[in-house]
Amino acid sequence: xxxxKVENVVTAFGNRVIHDGLNFTIKEGEIYGLxxxxxxxxxxxxxxxxxxxxxxxxxxxILGKNVADIRQRDAQNLRRQWGVLxxxxxxxxxxxxxxxxxxxxxxxxxxxKRMIDxxxxxxxxxxxxxxxxxxxxxxxxxxxxxxxxGLARALAMDPKLLFLDEPxxxxxxxxxxxxxxxxxxxxxxxxxxxxxxxxxLRSIYDTLDRVAIIDNKQIAYExxxxxxxxxxxxxxxxxxxxKL
Amino acid sequence: xxxxxxxxxxxxxxxxxxEGKMSLYEVSKYEKKLATVQTTSIKNITIDLTxxxxxxxxxxxxxxxxxxxxxxxxxxxxxxxxxxxxTLELVQENMSHYSENIKxxxxxxLQKLGKIFYxxxxxxxAFIEFFGQLFASNLRYLTSLKNIRYKEIAFEINESxxxxxxxxxxxxxxIGLVIAYQSAYxxxxxxxxxxxxxxxxxxxxxxxxxxxxxxxxxGRSGSAFTAQIGSMKITQELDAMKTMGFEPFAFLVLPRIxxxxxxxxxxxxxxxxMAILGGMIVANVDLSISPELFIDRLSRVVAAKHFFVxxxxxxxxxxxxxxxxxxxxxxxxxxxQSIGFNTTKSVVEAIFAVIVCDAIFSIAxxxxxx
Numbered sequence: 001x002x003x004x005k006v007e008n009v010v011t012a013f014g015n016r017v018i019h020d021g022l023n024f025t026i027k028e029g030e031i032y033g034l035x036x037x038x039x040x041x042x043x044x045x046x047x048x049x050x051x052x053x054x055x056x057x058x059x060x061x062i063l064g065k066n067v068a069d070i071r072q073r074d075a076q077n078l079r080r081q082w083g084v085l086x087x088x089x090x091x092x093x094x095x096x097x098x099x100x101x102x103x104x105x106x107x108x109x110x111x112x113k114r115m116i117d118x119x120x121x122x123x124x125x126x127x128x129x130x131x132x133x134x135x136x137x138x139x140x141x142x143x144x145x146x147x148x149x150g151l152a153r154a155l156a157m158d159p160k161l162l163f164l165d166e167p168x169x170x171x172x173x174x175x176x177x178x179x180x181x182x183x184x185x186x187x188x189x190x191x192x193x194x195x196x197x198x199x200x201l202r203s204i205y206d207t208l209d210r211v212a213i214i215d216n217k218q219i220a221y222e223x224x225x226x227x228x229x230x231x232x233x234x235x236x237x238x239x240x241x242x243k244l
Numbered sequence: 245x246x247x248x249x250x251x252x253x254x255x256x257x258x259x260x261x262x263e264g265k266m267s268l269y270e271v272s273k274y275e276k277k278l279a280t281v282q283t284t285s286i287k288n289i290t291i292d293l294t295x296x297x298x299x300x301x302x303x304x305x306x307x308x309x310x311x312x313x314x315x316x317x318x319x320x321x322x323x324x325x326x327x328x329x330x331t332l333e334l335v336q337e338n339m340s341h342y343s344e345n346i347k348x349x350x351x352x353x354l355q356k357l358g359k360i361f362y363x364x365x366x367x368x369x370a371f372i373e374f375f376g377q378l379f380a381s382n383l384r385y386l387t388s389l390k391n392i393r394y395k396e397i398a399f400e401i402n403e404s405x406x407x408x409x410x411x412x413x414x415x416x417x418x419i420g421l422v423i424a425y426q427s428a429y430x431x432x433x434x435x436x437x438x439x440x441x442x443x444x445x446x447x448x449x450x451x452x453x454x455x456x457x458x459x460x461x462x463g464r465s466g467s468a469f470t471a472q473i474g475s476m477k478i479t480q481e482l483d484a485m486k487t488m489g490f491e492p493f494a495f496l497v498l499p500r501i502x503x504x505x506x507x508x509x510x511x512x513x514x515x516x517x518m519a520i521l522g523g524m525i526v527a528n529v530d531l532s533i534s535p536e537l538f539i540d541r542l543s544r545v546v547a548a549k550h551f552f553v554x555x556x557x558x559x560x561x562x563x564x565x566x567x568x569x570x571x572x573x574x575x576x577x578x579x580x581q582s583i584g585f586n587t588t589k590s591v592v593e594a595i596f597a598v599i600v601c602d603a604i605f606s607i608a609x610x611x612x613x614x
Contacts, residue, residue: 093578093579093581105268109268109272110273111271112272115302115305115306115309118305118309118342119268119301121342122338122342137579138579139579155301157268158300158301158302185334188330189331190300190301
């Protein structure tokens with residue numbers, strides 16, 4: 001089943017064209033990577049998918065719904081089915097980690113307080129945080145921990161679809177590999193579909209099923225990592241040199 | 245997809261059967277349903293997941309809880325689906341060291357009281373420290389004219405004073421209008437129409453124009469100082485400046501204070517003109533005192549000292565507003581609510597400080613016979 005379909009997407013900020021006709025689809029249960037040099041608009045594309053920004057023309061369909069032209073109720077429904085991890089965590093700074101994670105659960109479900117506490121503890125535990133960290137505020141923890149807490153919050157509602165913006169950047173190598181393992185485990189168990197923007201080569205080879213490489217406003221390559229060597233693109237040749 | 249939870253209880257056996265899909269939206273319902281079952285006489289519990297197709301982690305925690313709650317009885321789990329089993333296993337793995345009693349202890353009343361007073365003490369000493377730093381950097385930077393950052397000062401003059409001119413002018417015009425209108429009614433009763441000039445002249449020059457200007461500036465520019473510097477602190481811009489050797493006091497603090505101290509008297513002057521203009525219009529319309537007569541009397545009865553008393557207050561008010569605004573900005577903590585809290589505080593404290601300062605001036609000038 002198609003989870004996400006990107007069709008002829010054009011994005012321009014004023015006169016500056018960022019994307020000039022992007023096309024690809026992401027299937028259910030896939031871990032899909034958006035790759036490319038800095039400033040090529042990976043994060044912008046991700047933001048367009050989660051309805052934070054609008055495409056100039058073209059169409060992005062998520063779970064069969066065109067996000068550019070969507071009814072309020074459908075949009076709300078869609079938002080409950082995905083989790084988003086921002087590059088720097090984007091935790092609510094006036095709430096503790098536990099409150100951050102419990103927020104969507106308290107808003108959207110009728111779970112008991114005790115149950116929510118347990119879910120929070122579970123989510124913290126799977127992302128590798130201690131239960132005692134739950135009562136700290138985002139300003140009291142390190143950048144890596146914020147990222148893990150951000151993932152715990154993104155996973156709070158057990159989403160079907162997970163958007164990750166550079167999930168392993170800023171993490172120590174051990175945490176980064178644990179992160180990759182966790183993503184693979186969650187995908188195997190819950191059938192998650194994951195879309196991630198990443199620069200981490202290890203993570204790219206360990207987790208991604210397919211990639212779209214954006215370069216020069218267009219998709220330079222789309223598909224599995226196996227045939228990537230044959231592509232004639234300066235970015236790909238430099239970026240994947242070690243592995244080719 | 246169907247979602248079914250059925251409970252069958254036969255003698256000492258309890259069968260909990262989950263079918264279809266179980267997710268966090270169903271759990272609370274199921275929890276309530278389970279709570280209604282009498283379990284004291286039950287010895288064997290079977291959790292049947294054979295017909296369950298989908299299970300999310302919340303639901304897995306729910307099942308784990310059932311297993312844990314009835315640990316004293318015999319609980320058997322029937323499930324052949326590998327995926328579901330691995331989810332349950334993940335939950336078990338992560339929840340085994342969960343304990344409920346880890347929440348931080350609540351403070352007692354005395355502890356809270358102590359904390360509040362200590363925080364006040366802390367805040368006060370931080371403010372004193374800020375003043376010390378301000379004085380020290382004043383000495384360092386103002387010894388030579390070359391050190392003064394004229395560009396920043398000019399920028400701040402434009403931002404916090406020139407752009408505030410319209411609102412200061414409008415506010416004081418309206419205040420002059422209202423004061424004149426209210427007193428015109430009283431004066432007419434006694435036929436003392438012409439005395440409106442004396443009254444307006446002294447009250448506006450001495451008190452109203454300086455205080456109204458200070459309040460507008462505190463609300464407009466003082467709050468802006470707090471918000472700007474506070475967000476710079478959150479985004480670590482202040483830290484970046486320090487590591488590059490740019491002293492925040494020289495770049496951010498002094499230019500703002502100096503700019504406001506320079507422009508406040510000018511703003512008060514504008515406020516004087518506008519308030520008198522407002523009064524003059526009412527006097528003309530309501531009491532038929534022509535503008536020529538008004539100005540003629542104004543120059544005869546209102547001594548120039550009243551005007552200068554008002555203007556002199558300007559730099560003092562400006563200093564208070566700017567330092568409080570900046571200080572509040574610098575103590576913003578690393579969360580967004582802190583900016584809002586400190587901005588509110590800065591405006592309230594600045595207005596309060598201005599009024600206290602005004603009262604001190606009032607007493608001092610009266611005793612000096614000015």
